[in-house]
Amino acid sequence: MRMNKLIFGLCGLALCLAACQNQQQPSMEIKVYETSAAGNKLTELTLPKQAADSVIITLLPTDTFQTITGFGGSFTESSAWLLNQLSPANRTKILEAYFGKDGARYTLTRTHINSCDFSRSNYAYANTPGDDSLSNFSIAPDKDDLIPMIKDAMAISADGFKIIASPWTAPPWMKDNNDWKGGKLLPQYRNSWALYFAKYLKAYAAEGIPVWGITVENEPLGNNNNWESMHYTPDEMTAFVRDYLGPRLETEKLGAVKIFGYDQNRGEELEHWATSMYKDEAAARYFAGTAVHWYASTYEVFAPSLQFTHKLAPGKHLINTEACIDAEVPVWQDDSWYWRAEATDWGWDWATEKDKYLHPKYVPVHRYANDIIGCLNNHVDGWIDWNMVLDRQGGPNWFKNWCTAPVIVDEKKDEVYFTPLYYTIAHFSKFIKPGAKRIGFKLNNEALKVTAALNSDGSIIAIIFNPQQQAVAYNLNHKGKTQPLTIAANAIQTIAIQK
Numbered sequence: 041m042r043m044n045k046l047i048f049g050l051c052g053l054a055l056c057l058a059a060c061q062n063q064q065q066p067s068m069e070i071k072v073y074e075t076s077a078a079g080n081k082l083t084e085l086t087l088p089k090q091a092a093d094s095v096i097i098t099l100l101p102t103d104t105f106q107t108i109t110g111f112g113g114s115f116t117e118s119s120a121w122l123l124n125q126l127s128p129a130n131r132t133k134i135l136e137a138y139f140g141k142d143g144a145r146y147t148l149t150r151t152h153i154n155s156c157d158f159s160r161s162n163y164a165y166a167n168t169p170g171d172d173s174l175s176n177f178s179i180a181p182d183k184d185d186l187i188p189m190i191k192d193a194m195a196i197s198a199d200g201f202k203i204i205a206s207p208w209t210a211p212p213w214m215k216d217n218n219d220w221k222g223g224k225l226l227p228q229y230r231n232s233w234a235l236y237f238a239k240y241l242k243a244y245a246a247e248g249i250p251v252w253g254i255t256v257e258n259e260p261l262g263n264n265n266n267w268e269s270m271h272y273t274p275d276e277m278t279a280f281v282r283d284y285l286g287p288r289l290e291t292e293k294l295g296a297v298k299i300f301g302y303d304q305n306r307g308e309e310l311e312h313w314a315t316s317m318y319k320d321e322a323a324a325r326y327f328a329g330t331a332v333h334w335y336a337s338t339y340e341v342f343a344p345s346l347q348f349t350h351k352l353a354p355g356k357h358l359i360n361t362e363a364c365i366d367a368e369v370p371v372w373q374d375d376s377w378y379w380r381a382e383a384t385d386w387g388w389d390w391a392t393e394k395d396k397y398l399h400p401k402y403v404p405v406h407r408y409a410n411d412i413i414g415c416l417n418n419h420v421d422g423w424i425d426w427n428m429v430l431d432r433q434g435g436p437n438w439f440k441n442w443c444t445a446p447v448i449v450d451e452k453k454d455e456v457y458f459t460p461l462y463y464t465i466a467h468f469s470k471f472i473k474p475g476a477k478r479i480g481f482k483l484n485n486e487a488l489k490v491t492a493a494l495n496s497d498g499s500i501i502a503i504i505f506n507p508q509q510q511a512v513a514y515n516l517n518h519k520g521k522t523q524p525l526t527i528a529a530n531a532i533q534t535i536a537i538q539k
């Protein structure tokens with residue numbers, strides 16, 4: 041009898057010790073998804089049980105920063121036309137992959153006003169010289185391909201999405217060089233060009249497509265190339281918005297549409313533009329925020345310029361409206377290429393000698409993961425990729441300006457290739473919802489790149505990027521709980537922590 045009591049007592053003590061240990065090291069209710077060079081594609085992982093090495097990531101959910109607007113890609117005529125060349129099944133497959141409840145769930149998108157380089161030809165919506173009132177304005181060029189793609193995406197979308205529309209140029213007859221490329225808006229057509237935006241917004245709304253925001257001009261510094269463009273100085277754009285575009289949208293009862301300034305590369309020029317936009321209260325009130333691109337470097341985020349712009353206007357949006365693997369013909373059905381440092385960008389050949397260091401060969405997946413994480417950690421609240429779909433040449437593109445997209449198709453054979461870039465963006469877009477707050481973290485080892493966000497439902501999303509050629513074991517700490525984890529070599533992870 042005494043022996044039984046002793047045995048029961050020891051068993052009780054063991055259970056008590058086990059319970060105490062569990063209280064000291066409680067686990068979290070989490071799911072981990074990984075995309076890696078080894079072949080994972082948003083694959084859900086089994087959680088390891090062993091303690092990790094000395095790398096520690098501690099989430100700080102009470103340290104909150106910008107509110108997230110969304111993530112996504114762009115509707116271009118090239119992408120829309122290609123979708124219409126595919127079988128209905130493959131067309132739907134791609135749209136479901138981007139917008140469906142089981143797909144990447146894009147929530148922020150972009151499209152072009154008039155044609156752009158990723159159109160099949162040059163076109164505008166008003167082609168009569170001297171027609172100041174734009175009496176013949178028509179969005180008919182968009183009705184065959186572009187508008188149907190947007191409408192079908194809207195029908196599929198699990199969450200709904202915002203659209204930002206950008207002009208590459210005004211019609212040539214409004215410009216001082218009467219050309220699609222380069223030149224400036226003639227002063228006598230500033231009213232007409234502001235009216236043009238209003239007519240576009242109303243025409244799209246009549247099609248059942250509300251446009252959430254516009255940028256004043258894509259790449260107003262010029263693109264030093266031969267596709268559609270129109271140039272402004274910072275003060276010229278600010279004055280156009282203050283005196284023409286902002287008042288016109290108000291007059292036309294379109295004041296809820298957000299106006300974004302700049303729309304070109306991060307860096308020193310961004311600071312000049314933001315200073316012009318926000319120094320004058322009469323102009324600043326019309327700007328909802330600043331739009332930026334990533335083409336100034338293959339790996340440099342230009343954090344000081346983003347920080348400068350945020351501090352100048354902390355209540356305004358800061359959105360990356362365009363990014364892509366440019367100057368490259370897509371590699372077909374070879375996932376490994378997207379994980380190797382072989383890609384080059386425009387600067388590989390054309391950058392000035394002092395800027396060559398900003399344009400080395402790079403790993404496409406690394407470029408995307410590093411840039412989105414770097415942007416989020418420097419107050420960017422939205423991030424938009426360029427074309428959603430391109431062909432095996434990297435077009436169609438009337439200027440033969442070939443680029444890569446997350447989804448590549450062979451329209452002649454009706455074949456579809458989801459590149460690793462698709463899964464990389466989905467690590468963010470699928471899990472971080474509009475309205476989420478970026479939160480702080482502590483990281484004791486720079487081998488990993490990290491960002492994190494708190495969704496409005498209370499769930500926390502952490503994104504971990506490992507560019508190293510070896511796996512990294514780490515401990516994730518959150519509210520006194522610790523979870524040992526391992527990220528594969530050359531990989532990106534999304535960790536979803538339930539409320």
